[in-house]
Amino acid sequence: MTGNGTSTATCTHPQSWATKTINAVVVGVAGQQGRLVGYGGKCVDVAHGSCTVATPVQGYDCNGTSAQWWSLGVDGTVRALGKCLNAVWAGTTNGTKAEIYVGVAGTQSEQWIPQTDGSLKNVNSGKCLDDPGFNTAAGARLGIGVCNGATNQKWVLTPLVC
Numbered sequence: 315m316t317g318n319g320t321s322t323a324t325c326t327h328p329q330s331w332a333t334k335t336i337n338a339v340v341v342g343v344a345g346q347q348g349r350l351v352g353y354g355g356k357c358v359d360v361a362h363g364s365c366t367v368a369t370p371v372q373g374y375d376c377n378g379t380s381a382q383w384w385s386l387g388v389d390g391t392v393r394a395l396g397k398c399l400n401a402v403w404a405g406t407t408n409g410t411k412a413e414i415y416v417g418v419a420g421t422q423s424e425q426w427i428p429q430t431d432g433s434l435k436n437v438n439s440g441k442c443l444d445d446p447g448f449n450t451a452a453g454a455r456l457g458i459g460v461c462n463g464a465t466n467q468k469w470v471l472t473p474l475v476c
Contacts, residue, residue, distance in 0.1 A: 345387040348473040349376060353466040354450030357382040358394075358443075360414055361453070365395045368402070371412040373445055373454045378474060386471060390425035391417060392434065398424040399434075399443070401458050406439035409446060412456045432468035435461055442467045 350358035352373060359374035363381035376382060385393045392399040397414035404423035405411075415424060422438035429435055433442040436458055444459035445466040461467065 345385050345389075346471055347383065347385045348471040349378075349382050350384050350392075350469045351376060351472050352469045353445045353448055356445070356450060356452070356454075358384060358399075358456065358469065360394050360397075363395070365397065365414075367397065367415055368413050369397075371399060371414060371456050372452075373449065373456060374452050383474075384471070386426075386428060389419075390427065390437065392426045393417065399426060400424045401436055401439055401441075404438055405458070406441065408441065408457075408459045410439070410441075410458050412443060412458065429461070431463050432470060433461055433463070434469055443469065 352358065354373070355376065356373035357376040359372050360381040361370045361372050363379055374382070380395060383394060384399075387393060394414060396417075398417035398421075400413050400415035401423045402411045402413050417424060423436065425437040426434040426443070427437060429442070435442050439458055440461075441458035442461040444457055445454065446457055446459065448466045459467065
């Protein structure tokens with residue numbers, strides 16, 4: 315369930331009825347939401363829109379899919395598809411790739427601090443989300459690098475507008 319937190323179920327069989335009350339589990343996080351647009355106008359994207367743990371995060375043409383809808387959580391996480399942006403294996407070296415992961419409370423490799431220059435700094439590594447080599451090819455893997463204020467580390471959260 316996404317959006318405003320409501321959901322509707324309809325029984326299609328004429329003799330079907332609900333016998334249990336379902337209590338929703340909220341997986342969302344309070345905070346700002348939108349697309350993260352970076353160098354070359356590419357969006358931060360979960361490869362193939364997959365919800366699988368350890369799916370790569372890449373730069374991709376902005377297309378309005380849920381694979382490009384991110385929440386900057388008040389808990390320090392950056393989430394898409396119910397998973398958290400993460401540095402692979404909690405890596406701290408330049409070039410460590412970005413992925414989505416489960417989202418365990420307090421995991422520092424899954425926490426990011428938005429900086430005033432538009433970069434996202436990883437709590438565990440102290441490095442910023444980076445488009446290595448200023449790569450504008452669709453599908454270019456994102457990673458972490460020394461925070462330097464360069465344009466390949468600047469991300470703008472842009473809500474979808476109709």
